[in-house]
Amino acid sequence: MAPFGFGDVFTAWVLSPVGTALAVLLGGAYAAAVWTLRRRHEPVPVLRVITYAVLGIGTLVLATDGGLAAFRDTSFVAAAAQSGVLAAITPVGLALGDPVGLGLRAVGPVRAAAVREFLGGRVARVLMFPLVGSVVATGVHLAMFVTPWLARSLELGWLRELTYLLLVGTGLLFVLPLLADELAPAWCTPGVRVLIGFGDGLLDAVPGVVVMASPALLGAPVAAYLAARDPLFQQHVGGGAMFGLAEAVGLPLLAATVAAWVRADRVEAALVDARLDLEPASDRPWWESDPRYGGPGR
Numbered sequence: 001m002a003p004f005g006f007g008d009v010f011t012a013w014v015l016s017p018v019g020t021a022l023a024v025l026l027g028g029a030y031a032a033a034v035w036t037l038r039r040r041h042e043p044v045p046v047l048r049v050i051t052y053a054v055l056g057i058g059t060l061v062l063a064t065d066g067g068l069a070a071f072r073d074t075s076f077v078a079a080a081a082q083s084g085v086l087a088a089i090t091p092v093g094l095a096l097g098d099p100v101g102l103g104l105r106a107v108g109p110v111r112a113a114a115v116r117e118f119l120g121g122r123v124a125r126v127l128m129f130p131l132v133g134s135v136v137a138t139g140v141h142l143a144m145f146v147t148p149w150l151a152r153s154l155e156l157g158w159l160r161e162l163t164y165l166l167l168v169g170t171g172l173l174f175v176l177p178l179l180a181d182e183l184a185p186a187w188c189t190p191g192v193r194v195l196i197g198f199g200d201g202l203l204d205a206v207p208g209v210v211v212m213a214s215p216a217l218l219g220a221p222v223a224a225y226l227a228a229r230d231p232l233f234q235q236h237v238g239g240g241a242m243f244g245l246a247e248a249v250g251l252p253l254l255a256a257t258v259a260a261w262v263r264a265d266r267v268e269a270a271l272v273d274a275r276l277d278l279e280p281a282s283d284r285p286w287w288e289s290d291p292r293y294g295g296p297g298r
Contacts, residue, residue: 004075008067018161019064022168027057030099033106042105045098052097059090064164073154074224076231080145080211080238083167084245087141088204091171092249100180133174134203140170141242142207148220204246212239 030052037044063069068082104112126132144150144163153159211218217231228234 004067004071004078008071008078009062010067012067012070013065014070016064016069016161016164018164019060019069022165023057023061023064026060026094026099027053030097030102033099033102036106037102044102048097048102051093052099055093056090056097057094059085059093060168063090076222076225076228076234077238077241079150079154080235081241081245083141083144083163084208084242086164086167087137087171087207088246088249090168091175094172095175095179098180100176129177133170133177137170137174138203138206140166142210145207145211146218151220151222154222154224205243208239208241208243208246210239212236212243214239 030049034044034049063082063085068078068085071078072082104115107115144153144167149159149163153163212235214235217235225231225234
């Protein structure tokens with residue numbers, strides 16, 4: 001096969017059973033939710049739909065069926081970039097589309113209540129604890145390169161497909177609770193989410209930095225990778241691609257959490273103003289009757 005080039009990302013294609021099925025399932029479910037809400041004349045932000053389709057489903061298909069998948073067996077750079085897309089960009093694109101919120105609105109109050117009850121269970125709370133998701137996602141991504149995992153996934157089709165699923169799944173395990181109010185713990189206020197998003201931006205860089213800065217080849221040897229003119233340089237370039245992809249998506253993720261914080265603060269201020277408007281005029285200082293400061297008389 002010819003050497004991997006950037007243009008091959010969009011021109012070379014293969015078929016991934018898991019990647020294709022996941023794209024069809026996630027895309028179909030989201031489209032059904034949007035259609036249901038539109039039929040009820042309920043608002044659906046167009047920008048969210050575009051983000052989900054392009055940054056979420058689009059990058060999933062491109063990474064699992066496009067050139068990154070076609071060249072991952074022969075180019076370390078392609079394999080590293082593919083992992084970066086699936087671990088960082090695809091989960092954030094899917095989460096920014098608000099699939100949980102739209103889905104709960106589409107299924108109706110009865111089913112939505114059952115789903116919320118399940119999400120409030122102990123297992124779900126542990127799995128969706130923001131710090132747990134961040135550590136698991138980073139650990140899976142790093143383990144892929146410092147162990148024989150990547151080499152074995154080049155030989156075994158089932159392990160390759162499982163790798164795709166794990167990279168996307170662990171990424172979603174972190175970003176969905178961070179961006180979806182329905183999945184976040186009660187203590188995870190918008191301000192706390194901003195801090196977690198900032199910390200995750202630093203943690204996400206670890207796999208790329210380790211691969212990029214390693215003085216020796218990592219993982220098990222791969223004959224096709226060793227056949228490159230400078231295998232260690234290729235590893236460093238691949239690590240740089242992982243680092244760049246993680247940081248590129250970190251800024252939009254942080255911006256989304258900050259925007260959610262601003263919206264939540266605006267809503268809270270509007271509620272407080274509405275309560276104050278309903279109260280009779282008084283000469284008492286405003287903070288004595290503000291619920292945020294302990295309520296009247298405190």
